[in-house]
Amino acid sequence: MKKKPNLIQNLNNITRESEKKKRILSSAIKVFGEKGFQNATIAGIAKDAGIGDATIYEYFKNKEDLLLAVPVEITKELIPNINDHMMGIKGAFNKLRKFIWWWLNFVEKNPGYGSIVLLEIKTNRTYVSTEAYQAARNFYQIVLDIIKEGQEEGTIKKEIDVYLARSLCVGAIEHIIIRWLLKDRRYSLIQYADPLTDLLIDSFKTLELEGSERMSLTSKGKCNPKE
């Protein structure tokens, strides 16, 4: 593990150091994503990054630390991205639909990252006490905020526990993604976005929304890019 320099670093230093660190992380995503934590080797990651095995230990404490570093870096970039996509969308259910679509789409485009997060890290026993967990919390927080917004605007039942509702959303989405990751990935993930959203909306919505309003909120249509 590299010691922090004892003087103020100059910019070149910072840049070059993060260059190499990023290169390792990038190879780690690739190799962990393809082979899984167990079957990936430090030697394989080092070779992919074009460096010596021991160099990895200058930047990461050990193999598990490297694994857990992946989502910390990436999730930080993800949250501004999803927030950006969410802009201008009005109503909790429309936001939820967009969020689910965005998430499935992202994993479909970045299966290596998805594998690391959902197959390797989510069930890692040390996970809950890591920085990676904090990063994930910020991401899941978005769902929580959507549900609370729905309760405030009156479209989501006040009496449901927002944390339970989040578990329902997150659990279902992740379960669908995990199955996709473990299968041959031939089918599209995004196709689940709308039917799943419809089911969730039925679960959450206040009873007064039955009837006229219902059709527009839970239509069978594809995710509407105009919206």
Next chain:
Amino acid sequence: MKKKPNLIQNLNNITRESEKKKRILSSAIKVFGEKGFQNATIAGIAKDAGIGDATIYEYFKNKEDLLLAVPVEITKELIPNINDHMMGIKGAFNKLRKFIWWWLNFVEKNPGYGSIVLLEIKTNRTYVSTEAYQAARNFYQIVLDIIKEGQEEGTIKKEIDVYLARSLCVGAIEHIIIRWLLKDRRYSLIQYADPLTDLLIDSFKTLELEGSERMSLTSKGKCNPKE
């Protein structure tokens, strides 16, 4: 790996062999359940079982094979058990409630088994092509049958995809269990059974059930034996 005997085995043989195999499996549940696959050692399992390391390889191909053998054996015993509990319950929603309760209760009482299945195996990349996966399918089949029954009796919307509905149930339950396993397990899992069931029922039920009938189906109360 032990070779199959080339003559008909006598009963003593069968008994003794399965005795030792069961002892190894029992220690495997304990050690894998406590430490996880990665941190568990063959030496540790052998020691717990009171045998030599190499003996494990007489019964299991390798460490992963041992891990995957755990649910195969246990799930076989589970399915008759849950079917037994399900007897005499009428109506899809009442069955669903009972099933969720039973599942959460089982994991709360057998966290070692739950850890192995949900933290180690569910996200194992070879899982889908193993016998363990087949065993799990039989278990999840129960949920599918309940949903189909609901559609036939008219309480569950005909237009929803039964597989998606199952993903919603299974995903939510497993997500709640995984969080519980990773946390300190101080709180009770069973407390989630009824609120979760209520949410799921709201998601699945046909619209005609709104109003009078709704209260009895999705009440906060316990599983209704009269229906």
Next chain:
DNA sequence: CTAATTTCCGAATTATATTCGGAGAACACA
């Protein structure tokens, strides 16, 4: 240009899964 510091990595070390070879137990059969 020289000394100090930092970065990098080949080689040694360590941990642990897996295999090997054979001792001893159980068995088959006379």
Next chain:
DNA sequence: TGTGTTCTCCGAATATAATTCGGAAATTAG
């Protein structure tokens, strides 16, 4: 019961891969 055969078990050897160590090369400071 005696003897050859098969099965069960495991201590010791091997193999693989993570991690550490020590020093060479590169960079920086002055």
